[in-house]
Amino acid sequence: MFVEERLDGQAQVKGQGIGARLPRKEDDRFMRGRGLYVGDMKMPGLADVAFVRSPLAHARILSVNIPPSLEGRVFTARDLEGVKPIRAVSGLPGFKPSSQPPLAEGKVRFTGEPIAMCVGPTRAEAEDMAALVSTDLEPLPVLADFSTAEQSEELRVHEEWPDNIYLETKVNKGDRFVLDGAAIVVEREIGLSRQCMVPLEGKGTIAWWDTRLDQLVVYTSTQLPHMMRTGLAECLGLEERQVHVVAPDVGGGFGFKCILQPEEVCVAWLALTKKRPFRWVEDRREHLVAAANTREHHYRIKAFADADGRLLGLEADVAVDVGAYSVWPFSACLESAQIASILPGPYEMPFYACRTRSVATNKPPFTPYRGVARTGVCFALELMIDAIAREAGLEPAEVRLRNLVRPEQMPFTNITGKLFDSGDYPESVRQAVDAIDLPAFRERQKDGDGDGRLLGVGFATYCEQAAHGTTVYAAWGIPMVPGFEQATARVTPDGGLELRIGVHSHGQGMETSMAQVAHEILGVEIDKINVVHGDTAVTPYSTGTWGSRSMVMAGGAVSRACEIIAKRAIAIGAHLLQTTPDQVVLEEGEVRSRTGSIRFQQIAEAWYKTPEVLPADVAHEGLEVTAGYKPKVDSGTFSYATHAAIVAVDPEFGSVEILDYVVVEDGGTLVNPLIVDGQIIGGVAQGIGTALYEESPYSEDGQPLASTFVDYIIPGPCEVPDIRILHMETPSPFTAHGIKGIGEGGAIAPPAAIANAINDALRPLRAEVATTPVTPHRLLAAIAAAAEKQLGKP
C-alpha cells in the first residue's frame, strides 16, 4: 500500500489496495435503482403465495376449512407429505431441540405461525383466497413471557418437554471469596425489549424446477446461500446436488436472513411438486408480527468492586425469551451461550458467575441480530459500570480505564477463556473523552440546556469477537460449523479478474473491498475485477455472511488465492522476459525484471490465447485458483470501540435528543475506511433504534401490539445525529493483513452509551432507566418513581 500523510495527520492510502477510501462499485446500480431483488423478478407463469396465519398464540388446530372452490390451490400440513420439520439442534449438554413444521401441525405456537398457503396469479388474489380459508382453533393458555413460561407447572410450548427451557447454562470462574468485603455492591434488573430487525427489503423467495439440470432452483434473499441449500435439501428430502440456491441482491440481512424460514421450505415444496415457479414476498406486516424477533434479554445482575471502582466480580442470572422454535442453523441457544461467555466484556475481573436460560414462549422465534448477544451484554454490563462509578464517586470513564484489559497484556486470555488478540482498549476511552471534551461538558451540564432539558453524557466500551472459527462453533455443536473459507480467483483471457466468494454481500460493499484485497496483491485495477457471490452453482462453499466474518475469512481466502495466482503470473512473466522467477517482481500490475516488464494482461493472453509460447513446466496449473483460508488462531478477532453520547432529556415529555455521538473504534487493518464508516453509521442507527424506539410488545394473550410502522417506530434521518468516527488501527496478529471483523460493531454500544447518558442527565432527579427502548413513557415513569421514593423517605 502507498501511504500519504493527510493534513489532519491521519494516513491516507493512495491507489486502490488495502486501506484506500474508495466509493463502492456496487453503489452505481443501487443508487440508480438497478439492483435486482427477488421482488423485481418476473417469470412466465409465476404464481404468488399468501399464507393463512394463526390468529392465536397458542391453540390446538381442530380443522382448517378450505372452500371447495379453492381445492388444489390451498395447501396445509397434510399436503406436505414427506417434508421434514425444521430442526436446529445443539451439542450443548441438555439442549432440547424443537421441531418446526413448515405449516403448523396439531397446534399453533405463536400468533402469525403459518397454517396454510394459498396460491394465486397475483399476491392480491392469493390474499383473497387466504381470507376465505377459516380455521377452528381451540385456544390454550398462552405463555406470553419468559417468567410465566419458566414457572408454569403444566403448560408446555412443546408438549414432550418436561419444562419450557431449551437450555440452561452455568459458568463459574474464580474464587468467590474475592468478593468478601467488597466496598461497592450494586444490583440491578436490566432488560432489553423484544424487537424486529426491519431490513429495507423483507424476506423473499422464488422457486422453480429446472428440468434440464434436474434441479430445484431457489432464488431467496439470504445471507447464507450454501447453508440454505443444505437446509432445504434436508427438509425436502433431496440430495444437495439437486438444489441450486441463488441470493440475488439482498436489501439488508442483519441476521434475519441467516435463518431457514418455514415459508422458504413451503415455496420450495410447491416448485418441487408442481414443477412451476412460485414466489412469496414477505410484507412488512408479516415481518413485524411473524418473523425475526430479537434482542429480548432479562438480566438480574450484581457487580462487586473495591472502593476505587476496581471490579472484583460479577454475578448474573439471565433469561432469553427465544420464542416458540429453535431457528436453523443458529439454534435457540447461540444467544444465551454467547451471553454466558462474553458478559465480562473487555474487563479484567477475578470472579465471574453466570446462569442463563433460553426460554420457550408463544412468540415468534428469536434470531440473532447484528451484534448478536453483545448488544444486550454491553447494555447490562455498561449500565453496571456506571452504577459502580456513581457509588464510587468517580467519572464513569475513569472506572472503565481502571478495569479495561491493558495493551501490554495483549494477547490476553480473559476469565471465560476468550483470547483478545490485540489493541489498546483504554486508549479508545481516552480518545472518546477527548473527542467529547468531558471537562467542558461537565461545566456546560451545570447550566443545563437553558430550556429546561437536562444534559448527560454516557460512555460504553466493548470488544467484539468476530469471525469465530471452527473451535468456537464445534463446541456449540449447531448445524453450522465454519472450517476453512474458500475463494476462487480466475484471471480472464483479457487480463481481468473474477473473484468468487461463498459469502454474500448485502450492504457490506464486498464487491469493492474484496477487489481491493486482490488489487493489493495482483495490481489489477478494481474496475477490471468482478466479485461474484450468492450463487451455489458458481461460488465455493461457505457458511456465509454472519458474525462479522466475511472480510476476515473471505478476504483472507481471496488474498491466498491471489498469492497463488501471483506466483504463477511471475513464472509466466519471467519466462516471457527470458529470466527466472527469482529475478522478477510483481508490482502495479506488471511483472518487472531489471531490464523489462510484462503487463498482467500480456501474461493472461499468453496463457489463454498463445499457449504455444509457454513450455509445459510454466504455470501449467493455470490462472484459476480456489484457495482455503483460516487465521493462524481461529478463535476470532477482537475489534473494540468506545462510544460516547451527549443527550438532552426533556423531563416534561420524556424525550431524548442526541446532541453529539462519538465512536472511537479499532477494527484492525481497515481494507476500505469509507465502507467501515458506513458500516459503523448504519450500525449506530440501528443501535439508536434499540436504545430509544424499536419494540415489539405482546399482550398477555400473545397478540403482537406493533404490527405496522404506526406502532413499531424506527429512527429516521432526524433521529440519527452526525456520528463522529475516530479510527485506531491495531492489526490482528492472527489474520491475513491484520484484518478484524467490524460489520456488527456499530449496533452494539448505542443502547448502553445512550442509556448511560440518560441516567447521567437524570442524576439530579435520582432516577434511572434500565430497559430498552427508553421510551417517553418509561422515562417519565422512572422520574415519577424516583419522586415517589424520595417523598416516601423520612
Next chain:
Amino acid sequence: MKPSQFGYARPANVEEAVRLLQEADGSAKVMAGGQSLGPLLNLRLAQPSLIIDITAIRELTLVREEKDAIVYGACVTHASVEDRRVPDATNGFLPSVAAGIAYRAVRNRGTMGGSLAHADPAADWMTTLTALGAEILVAGSAGERRVALDQFMTAPFSVALEDSEFIIGIRIRRYSQAARFGYFKFCRKRGEFAEAMGAVVIDPELGIRRGIIGATDSRPILVPDMDACLRPSGEGIQAAKAMIAAMKIADDPVRDGMHANAFARALKQVAQ
C-alpha cells in the same frame, strides 16, 4: 398486504361524484391524497367496492377568498399550504402547522379535506382548525351544507357525513393582525403522529380566546377556562397544567402529564 378488488372512478365534477356515491349506497370510498386510505386498503381494513378519486375535480383544488373568510378546496394539499401557494387566513399559522405534518412526501399528496374526513385524533388539522373555528363545506344528494368543525368529528375516525356526502371545502375566518397562535405537539419521532398536542388562538380584535387539547383518545377537547390560562407571569401556565392534569383525559397519569405539558408549551408561545 394487498387490497381486495375495487372499482375506480375519477369524476370531473362534484355532481358526478355525488351521483357515484349515491349509487354505491355506502360501499364507495372517496380518495383524495390516498395517504391514509392507501394503508387502510392494503391492510384490508377498508374494502370498498368503488374508489372515487376526487383529485380531478378542479374546484376542489382551488381557494375562494371571501371578505372575512377563506374557503380552501378539500383537495388543497398540506404542501400547498406549507409553501404558501394558497392564501393564508392566519398570518403564517397555517403554513407553520402544515410544515410539521408527516414528511414532505406525504404532504405533497395529503389533503386538508382528507385529513379532516379521516378524523385521526392525533392529526394536526383536526386540532388546529378546531381551534381556528373552521367550518366544513359538504356536498351531497340533498345539496350543500356547512358544519362547524367542532361538530363534525363524532368519534375517532368517524365524522358526520351521510353516504352520499363528501367534503368540498374548509372555511376559515380571516384573523386580524393582532392575532396570536400557539401550537405544540409532542411526537416520539419527527413526522410521526403526535402523542399530545395543544393549540391556542387569541384574537383580541375578534374577541377570541380558544384553547384546544388534541391527540386525545377521541375528539379534540376545548379548554374550559381560558381566562385562567391567560393569567400573567407564569400563573396562567401553572393553572393550565393543573386544570388539564385534573381533567384526566387519558386515564394514565403519564399521558395526562404529557397533555398538560403540551398545552402549556402552546400557551407559552402566545404569552405576552
